[in-house]
Amino acid sequence: MTEYGRGRGSEPWHPEDPLYGDQGWTGHQTQQGQAPYGGDQQQYPQEQQYPQEPQYQQQPQQPQPQYPQHPQYVEQQHQGYAPQQPVYDSQGWDTGQGQYMGAVQTDPYVAADAYASQPIPVYPGDAPDLYTTEDAYPPPQPPGRRHLEPEPVEEVDEESEDSFFAGGGGGGGRGDDDGDGDEPGGGRRSGRSKGGKPKKRSGTACLLAAVVIIGVVGGGGYYGYSYLKARFGAAEDFAGEGTDEMVDVEIPKGAGLGQMGRILKDAGVVASAQAFVDAANANPKGKSIQPGVYPMKKKMSGAAAVALMIDPSKLNVITIGEGWRNAKVYEAIDKKLGKPEGTTRDIAQRDAKNLGLPAWAGNNPKLIDPLEGFLYPARYDLSKDSTPESLLKQMVKNATDKYTELGIETKAKELGLENPLQVVTVASLVNAEGKNHEDFRKMSEVVYNRLKKTNDVTNQKIEFDSTYNYIKGKSDINFSIKEARALDHPYNTHYVKGLPPGPIGNPGADALSATLNPDHGGWMFFVSVDGDKTTFTKTYEEHQTLVAEFLERQKQKNGG
Template identity: 75%
Template sequence: MTEYGRGRGPEPWHPEDPLYGDQGWTGHQTQQGQAPYGGAPQQEYPQEPQQQYQQQYPQQQYAEHPQQAYPQQQYPEYQQPQQYAEQQPAYAPQQHQQHQQHQQHQQQHQQPVYDTEGWDTGQVPYMAAVQADPYVGAEPYAQQPVPGYPGEAPDLYATAEAYPPPRPPGQRHLEPEPVEQEEEEAESGFLAGGGGRDGDDDGGDPAGGGRRGGRSKGGKAKQRSGAACLIATLVIVGVLGGGGYYGYTYIKARFGAPEDYAGEGTGESIDVEIPKGSGLLQMGVILKKAGVVASAQAFADAAAKLPPGKAIQAGVYPLKKKMSAAAVVEVMSDPSKLNVVTVAEGKRNAEVYKLIDAKLGKPEGTTNEIARREAKNMGLPAWAANPKAIDPLEGFLYPARYDLSSDTTPESLLKQMVKNATDKYGEMGIEAKAKELGLENPLQVVTVASLVNAEGKNHDDFRKMAEVVYNRLKKTNDVTNQKLEFDSTYNYIKGKSDINFSLKEARAFEHPYNTHNVKGLPPGPIGNPGADALNATLNPDHGGWMFFVSVDGDKTTFTKTYEEHQKLADEFLARQKQKNGG
């Protein structure tokens, strides 16, 4: 290049050429603002049809200078413009001489036209003249002297080491570099069953040009191809089979009936605990994890068919492995099948002990013996100590349902019941309430509550019954002389629940718990009061009730005077005689 910019020399076309560009193919003239040869305007000629050039210059080969697309003799000899000569007189003779030599050199080397394909070279046809290249044979990228004419650029394609000449646009495709045979074999090694050169040397191939690796065309190559096909087939079959299996499983789970077992299950038993608040599907999940049902949905569907009011309760159920959903629902919908111990309100300890023995499979009397022996270790509060009590734990086996598990023991279950009772009494504040009610200690509060729970028929009777107890305990009571005369105390001693007994015998029977014989409260509770009886004991009716009687055995009638009570009592005795045939 010169200080005036690029001349009309050939454009480099190799991508690694620092002068790489594509201006030659866009039909551009010389760069804008750079007139060649001293600023003289270049004469332009219109493009002629492709057929004309092909006929005029047939089968001409590409020359070293791509600019010279037409024979040199068609153009007149280039004459240096007078303006240029006047501006640079010092160089005119030498430049003129070089110009003549350049024209002679160009005439000797007639340039053919490579326009056989009819593509646009981007150069203006019929250009004025082609300059001589003084740099032919020189290094293309070496330091070159300033050319004779301003704007003239060196020809970078004149030597064998230079970049190749440009190609027509339709032929500009990078040719792939030759790949050695062993690299091609390595790329196809998976299908061929090998990995490039494997060391098999079966001799050279005379026709193959000395292939490296010695791979034969048959034999082991065919074996490898067969093995590869077998492996590919197995992979495809595996993929299709796995997809089909999962597809079948999805469709069956989405649209088919849920999986279910048949029958009553195997001989292996298992205790399954259903937490409170569990829904049917959540229950099914728990049963599925335990191995009882085949699917949670099967159990949920079977349980949804239960009639209203027969919902499955939370608790521990003794079940078996691999039971049908219907069989599981049948067991769990029966409350008696629950693996639990339920302490009802007012139930005595003797009954609770028998129930525990039955549920835990212990010999009768086991729990009773443990309760009496380990009473001090059960967690009773300090105010509950009572050496006169028939059963130290009476009144402390709090009414509730207790779920049993495989590791439940009589001792652990009794401790849980005592803890519940102690916690409940503490929440209700019976220690502070005892003195307000005129009682000696909190244990007497529990005792009154046990009497209320035993004599009352329903929850509506409890507050009136508590009022009767407090009124009879008063020192001003001259009707019963501070005797409670409750039949429940006599039955407690006898271990019965019989209302048809001889009053005369009851009054003659001496025992600290017999309120027909002694004044005041018994030494301890006669049962385990529930929350309603406890609340009624702490909040009596204050209606002045002194007597009560149940005429029909269901409804309790309360009275304030003895006369009213006696009248009702006579009606009750007459009914009892008629009932017994007397």
Template identity: 70%
Template sequence: MTEYGRGPGPEPWHPEDPQYGDQGWTGHETQQGQMPYVAGPQQYQQEPQPQQPYYAQQQGRYPQAQQPPYAQQPQQMPYPQHPQQHQHPQQHPQQETYGGQGQVWDTGQVHYAEVPQTADPYAGVDPYAQQQSSGYPGEAPDLYGTPEAFPPPRPPSMRHLQTEEPWQEEEDAAADSFLAGGGGGDNDDGDGDGDDGGRGGRRPGRSGGKPKKRSGMACLIAAVVIVAVVGGGGYYGYSYLKDKFGAAEDFAGAGIDVPVDVQIPKGAGLGQMGRILKEAGVVASAQAFVDAAKSANGTSIQPGTYPLKKKMSAASVVEVMTDPSKLHVLTISEGSRNSAVYAAIDKKLEKPEGTTAGIAKREVKNLGLPAWANNDSKIMDPLEGFLYPMRYDLTKDSTPESLLKQMVKNATDKYTELGIEAKSKELGLENPLQVITVASLVNAEGKNHDDFRKMSEVVYNRLKKTNDVTNRKIEFDSTYNYIKNQSEINFNLKEAKAFVHPYNTHNVTGLPPGPINNPGLEALTATLSPDHGGWMFFVSVDGDKTTFTKTYDEHLQLVAEFQERQKQKNGG
């Protein structure tokens, strides 16, 4: 048997059919263009080499092999050199045969006649190495030495053999890659996207490209992730569509008997209000409140604290919040007297009448008055002028004492901000308390900011020592009304002048001992910045517009006009 064919038969190895033949296969590639040796007197037959394992033979082509495909035999030549000179066939076409000891083998190849040579040109050449084409006529091309070549032939017994090798580590790595978001390593489609470097998804050395076995845990986790994603997406999609196109969830009725105070901050829009109400358990959804508020002029809803109930319908909530009387706040108007403030606190906190007034009298030294306040024993109410007018939000924790402290603090902070202590001396006043007293008179007699500035000029001019018209008497009706706790325009002036009281400016000179109300910011700023027009008198003839004059004669004319109007009004 030779390496050129399958046996002594006439069938040659066909290089274009690597699967041809099923016996005598040695795993060697056909040597193209190599001439066999014909021995001289004695023929040497090639000693059969032991067949190497398949992977050892294929090491040069497959990475798993550990040996080169054709290991060199250190001291063995496939055709040992004969001491005698080799003879080559004569160059004439004939069928080549090998003979020796009465045997002849037909190789099925045509060779040329031997040409005598003096030296063996093939000495030392590896007979198994690929030879360059010699260019002899009829020589077949080398179909294994080009990139387009067929794969090397394989023995028949191993053509369909699938080798089993452990791939557990690669499967674990593929599972980890999938869980990390890779997912590209287990590509069984052969599209080159896997971890095998684009070799069609097959593992190195695996001829059949058998699909890898997937880890059961990885598949289970993948299934759970898919179910979670699909389920979560469906839930949120349903919620979005329901909120977008469905009717907003709402309660029915005026709510259950569980009161709750809801505070709406300043600058809150309808959407924020709805969310606050929903978090408090008042409405079923913010959208229901927004819809109800838009249809009921909900833009008039003011910030503050509202007494509501749990599980109210949105319409019921809007009805309460659009009613100013239901707003759980206490608003102190500019120029309000303390007596009115005390009564309002009692009403809002549902306290018995007189509760707040009693606390104010008992706790006056503990409510935070500044040191320059209450320096005159003739003061009727030390807190007068210190309950700063503004809106106060009420909560379930609000008490008369807590409200009074907050009002005093707000007033003190505002007076400090305006710097009334320093400006009192610039205005010729004795102390900061007199600044608040002037502002309270201005706020009681004036009607707007322009009136306030002129009214403060009247007060300062009447306090001057050079005033010989009123002899430094203020003569404001508001002081007499304060004593009487009334707000009357038509009263007996003679009786008022005869009534002796420290606060009655018709009877005493100068300012009253203390403020007669709680002045607002406009009255305070006007007091600190008077008009300087030289005004001495004023009269509101029609009860709406105030007219100021500089002389007493002008004033008497206006007073006569006012009295005539009052007679006509009363039918006299």
């Protein structure tokens, strides 16, 4: 007998059989013939009955007889069963007659009842019939009634199932004392030890778990509160204009409001970056804050910090304007650093050669100031470590870097100039006389045309009023041309031919660019009749007409 208790057929009897699942069952198809296992199964008449005869006439060393309609396959005689060929009804389903029948062994010396209903076991001590025992599989059911019964769910004690607090157990044991005992197969369902004693919870484990839970919940609550406060609550802020303690705060170029706020917070100026950002967003000029160094008080409110920083005059910087003369730059440095008047000028004259001038600068003995033209116009951030020397060095470096970038050493020869210093000199004249980039380009054309040897109108004299004013340290537009032409000075272009020995100011980027790229319009003269717009002419006659108009306006303006 097999584990499932039936012979070779098209469908096993129990769903757990791997061959389970025949098709086409009909209600009348069930086990036919006798119930071989002694169960009270309903008998159905067979389609064809065969007279009951003794199944075997056992003779020594003779094969077993077979039924004509039911050929049997004799397999391994010592196993005690012989498979029968399955029999199918008219609908093609197994009728159940092809069963595994234990070979009935009869005693050849004792008369056997051929029609005995009780089978004789093949061997003494044969395995019990699994279909008559307590663990027997149920008889086959029609396909319409077949279904897999769900496995019963074992009720588990909520207080003990795989509890973290159960002590000593490594297999998810239960920690209570009412376990149900061992399960089949050696596994234990309850948490009892093999000795029957209940497992005890570990006090250390409970304490550790409590600490972990409190830490997780507490930490999560703290960070959650911090997040909600930062996200939805009012930002932490100081009140008032701050303390008397001062600190320099440097805002780099390209910094946004958030970065500014973090820099101020780190310096102790504001209580939080968000307070500064909120105040800047609330101020119409809040996004116009410039980079630079700001002298600020500590513990300022966000609004007070923003109010200070939107005022450019509050920046701890010094700004050198385009065209400024060195004398004006020296005064600005002394004032910004709180130095006595003349301090920076004396340092410049004394240490000019040690401030980083290029090799082609400062060699002409007629120069009034070797640093003229090399204090590059820009904004310079100051700190508590700033000195006149450090500022002068930075300005000279910026100018030298700019001149190198423009390639003035090469451009000087292309423009017909003697050296790079003359390029800077022309740019300083252009910056002093012109008002915008368009003026600068035409102005540089005027300079180059007047320097030409073919110039028989001004005889190679530049005749720029700005050079006379440079000598006098003034910026007057009303002065006597007769006096200017009579002044013998190397910088006076009304008196000498050609360019002055050096620049008369510090040209900016526009003037430098225009000097390297003149207009080429053939301009020779210019005049600003109304003091605002500059008019350029090519002939002296046109120029004289404009000069007469300018003088008339000046006469009316002065009440004459």
